[in-house]
Amino acid sequence: MFECIDSKIRAIVEKACSDIPLSKDEVLALIKTDEASMEADAIRQAGRYVSRKRFGRRAMLLCQTGVEAFPCSADCQFCSFGKSHFSEELWKIPEEGIHSVNRQITGKGVFSHFLLFMHNSLFETLLSSVEKAKKSLPKGTNLVLNCGDLEHSQVAELKSAGVTGFYHVMRLGEEIDTTLKKKDRIQTIEFLKQEGLDWYTCCEPVGPEHSAEEIAEQIWLSRELSCFQNAVMRRICVTSAMSGRGRISLLRSAQLVAVVALAMVGNKELSSIAVHEPDLLGLYAGANCIYAEFGVNPRDTEKETSKSRGFSIEKCRDMLKDSGFVSLMQAGGEKDILLQ
Numbered sequence: 001m002f003e004c005i006d007s008k009i010r011a012i013v014e015k016a017c018s019d020i021p022l023s024k025d026e027v028l029a030l031i032k033t034d035e036a037s038m039e040a041d042a043i044r045q046a047g048r049y050v051s052r053k054r055f056g057r058r059a060m061l062l063c064q065t066g067v068e069a070f071p072c073s074a075d076c077q078f079c080s081f082g083k084s085h086f087s088e089e090l091w092k093i094p095e096e097g098i099h100s101v102n103r104q105i106t107g108k109g110v111f112s113h114f115l116l117f118m119h120n121s122l123f124e125t126l127l128s129s130v131e132k133a134k135k136s137l138p139k140g141t142n143l144v145l146n147c148g149d150l151e152h153s154q155v156a157e158l159k160s161a162g163v164t165g166f167y168h169v170m171r172l173g174e175e176i177d178t179t180l181k182k183k184d185r186i187q188t189i190e191f192l193k194q195e196g197l198d199w200y201t202c203c204e205p206v207g208p209e210h211s212a213e214e215i216a217e218q219i220w221l222s223r224e225l226s227c228f229q230n231a232v233m234r235r236i237c238v239t240s241a242m243s244g245r246g247r248i249s250l251l252r253s254a255q256l257v258a259v260v261a262l263a264m265v266g267n268k269e270l271s272s273i274a275v276h277e278p279d280l281l282g283l284y285a286g287a288n289c290i291y292a293e294f295g296v297n298p299r300d301t302e303k304e305t306s307k308s309r310g311f312s313i314e315k316c317r318d319m320l321k322d323s324g325f326v327s328l329m330q331a332g333g334e335k336d337i338l339l340q
């Protein structure tokens with residue numbers, strides 16, 4: 001299949017395509033490959049191959065709603081909500097806003113509705129938002145939180161309230177570009193795993209300055225702690241805080257999607273591989289999941305991102321259809337919904 005490429009890279013991709021888990025050094029070699037080389041093309045194709053073998057032509061459609069915006073204490077330099085560069089209006093979605101999103105996703109095959117908060121959003125806000133969202137959440141859709149670090153008891157309380165999973169990441173540049181501690185990020189992940197909840201994670205926010213070793217470390221953590229979903233997100237920085245650092249190409253992002261797909265061979269819990277923001281190259285190279293976005297968004301300065309950067313449900317569905325997917329997975333044992 002890959003006769004004319006470097007023999008070392010060829011051996012690694014053929015190993016993963018034969019369902020044999022890769023070593024960390026092998027994952028590192030894939031990341032180090034030049035994005036514009038034939039070897040990188042072979043990696044993207046192999047990512048597609050292992051992903052199709054695992055998921056067939058079934059995609060996962062997710063949506064995220066940003067619930068509130070205020071200067072966030074984590075002060076991530078890449079996020080529009082970081083307290084040292086926050087320049088938006090203070091904002092909180094009204095209850096009707098959450099129901100409105102739930103109405104828009106009803107019958108559309110959305111696997112999970114994510115509620116996005118600031119790092120230091122009040123725990124009471126998390127709980128009350130979950131209670132509101134549950135009232136109109138469609139059948140076949142899970143409720144997932146993207147929030148700050150939590151105590152074990154708080155994770156358990158949110159689970160009792162109806163949350164089935166969390167998006168949580170020990171980010172590239174954690175402790176350097178953020179004020180958060182790596183150990184706290186990992187501790188929260190361990191708590192939610194101990195509670196049997198779905199752990200959605202991501203190789204993010206990838207910028208040109210991140211070394212192959214750093215990227216490999218992050219991917220390896222998601223493999224070792226066995227994530228429910230893995231993903232890749234290139235850094236989109238809308239603040240001046242990082243404007244000089246640039247962004248990686250979609251070609252490189254797609255290569256990393258493929259590396260994630262190959263690195264996750266052997267992880268039985270994996271349900272899907274996402275690419276943020278939605279893009280066709282990522283969906284070609286092994287991703288089978290994208291997100292629609294509503295409310296506030298760390299990669300946007302509009303308080304209703306669905307009118308700006310955020311993709312709509314219909315746009316996501318069209319992109320998945322254009323990528324050759326035929327059905328959407330549903331949560332709670334519900335049957336797939338056909339993409340038509």
Ligand code: SF4
Binds near residue numbers: 075080
């Ligand atoms: S990425 Fe999350 S934790 Fe970091 S500043 Fe933005 S909202 Fe806060």
